[in-house]
Amino acid sequence: MIANCPIKTAKFNYDSIFEARIEELKREGRYRYFLDVNKSAQHFPKFFYADQRGDKKSAINWCSNDYLCMSVHEEVISKLSYAAHRSGAGSSGTRNISGTTNFHRELENTLAELHEKESALLFNGAYLANLTAISTLGKILPNCAILSDERNHASIIEGVKASGCEKFVFHHNDLGHLQQILAQVEISRPKIIVFESVYSMNGNISPIAEIVKLAKQYNALTYIDEVHAVGLYGERGAGLASTLAVKDQVDVINGTLAKGYGVIGGYIAAKQSIIDTVRSFGSGFIFTTSLPPAVCSAANRSIQILMTDKTIRPRYWEKVLEFRAFLNENGIKFLPNHSHITSVPIGDSQRCKKISDRLLKEFEIYIQPINYPTVQRGEECLRITLTMRHETRDMFYLAKSLKTVLNESA
Numbered sequence: 001m002i003a004n005c006p007i008k009t010a011k012f013n014y015d016s017i018f019e020a021r022i023e024e025l026k027r028e029g030r031y032r033y034f035l036d037v038n039k040s041a042q043h044f045p046k047f048f049y050a051d052q053r054g055d056k057k058s059a060i061n062w063c064s065n066d067y068l069c070m071s072v073h074e075e076v077i078s079k080l081s082y083a084a085h086r087s088g089a090g091s092s093g094t095r096n097i098s099g100t101t102n103f104h105r106e107l108e109n110t111l112a113e114l115h116e117k118e119s120a121l122l123f124n125g126a127y128l129a130n131l132t133a134i135s136t137l138g139k140i141l142p143n144c145a146i147l148s149d150e151r152n153h154a155s156i157i158e159g160v161k162a163s164g165c166e167k168f169v170f171h172h173n174d175l176g177h178l179q180q181i182l183a184q185v186e187i188s189r190p191k192i193i194v195f196e197s198v199y200s201m202n203g204n205i206s207p208i209a210e211i212v213k214l215a216k217q218y219n220a221l222t223y224i225d226e227v228h229a230v231g232l233y234g235e236r237g238a239g240l241a242s243t244l245a246v247k248d249q250v251d252v253i254n255g256t257l258a259k260g261y262g263v264i265g266g267y268i269a270a271k272q273s274i275i276d277t278v279r280s281f282g283s284g285f286i287f288t289t290s291l292p293p294a295v296c297s298a299a300n301r302s303i304q305i306l307m308t309d310k311t312i313r314p315r316y317w318e319k320v321l322e323f324r325a326f327l328n329e330n331g332i333k334f335l336p337n338h339s340h341i342t343s344v345p346i347g348d349s350q351r352c353k354k355i356s357d358r359l360l361k362e363f364e365i366y367i368q369p370i371n372y373p374t375v376q377r378g379e380e381c382l383r384i385t386l387t388m389r390h391e392t393r394d395m396f397y398l399a400k401s402l403k404t405v406l407n408e409s410a
């Protein structure tokens, strides 16, 4: 028999804690309302949705990361469908326990070849790849110090936390500050510099060659997140590091199969000893069911297409320039950068949400507002992503509509 609880104090009110936190988000205009996008491979970037009254509506998606439209590429879809019929819907096992198929192996070989590294390792997403690889390497290297750019993605921040290592945060893309920190850490101590090639929200590109040079000088490893660069940059889509003379000296490359490649999954590519270490000790790799074989097959095809078709990237860059010219013509200020990501600063979460709502309701334009903690407070923005299927008329219409809404909300 269970004895009556002798404690007479008031019971803890769980609901009040959760509700208060959610209320706070709503008050600040940071509550995340999802739009149920009824995606159409045929009509992308146009999609369909039901508004609050249940009425059927359509809009143009301006915030998808399917930059090159590989998620709707016929050959990629065919591979997915063919391999699913051949191998089933899922792998039903961790990599170690029956979850490694020939599709996983082939994809890892392709990734190693793409990045000209000895080996590659697949994860269920690049978030998990960052979290697992950074924490594992940080735990294995004795007394390791991790130097991390202040604008690094949440998955990197979580990886650094989970490593238990001493962390040094350097100012965004600031080589002087990075060097200052490097000089403070004993040269004999293991160090990892973690940074991104294209920062996802402001679109800034990092000084990769200079960071690698500093790393060599101070005997540090380099770990680069190329999530927003793979597929889009480089002769074969291998990312920004691949365009540089120092490409062989970048120790670990992290990438996704979900954005430029349009499917799902993440990976790291590095020398065999690093890959084998993460494969053997990384909890987020070992203890989870592997990607479905069909997904691997589709991602492999997507990479192969972007490795061999040299016409896609130049056509995409032409579009980026054309789009930015329309924004300039309409006086719309966006953050200056040399990447494909166009961020229009708003600087206030409530206003950001209002603008986004109005664009959707009145102009059939979908741009999700970007608020804290995805960006720092005061840096709320509209992050606009162009895809291969956006036409000149779409760009023109977006620029005109943005001009109207921004002016009226000033």
Ligand SMILES: Cc1ncc(COP(=O)(O)O)c(C=O)c1O
Residues within 6 Å of the ligand: 124, 125, 126, 127, 128, 130, 153, 155, 196, 200, 225, 227, 228, 255, 256, 257, 258, 265, 266
């Ligand atoms: C810079 C960066 N790294 C990692 C990730 C995680 O990638 P994935 O969606 O494959 O988990 C993202 C995704 O948004 C990202 O922007």
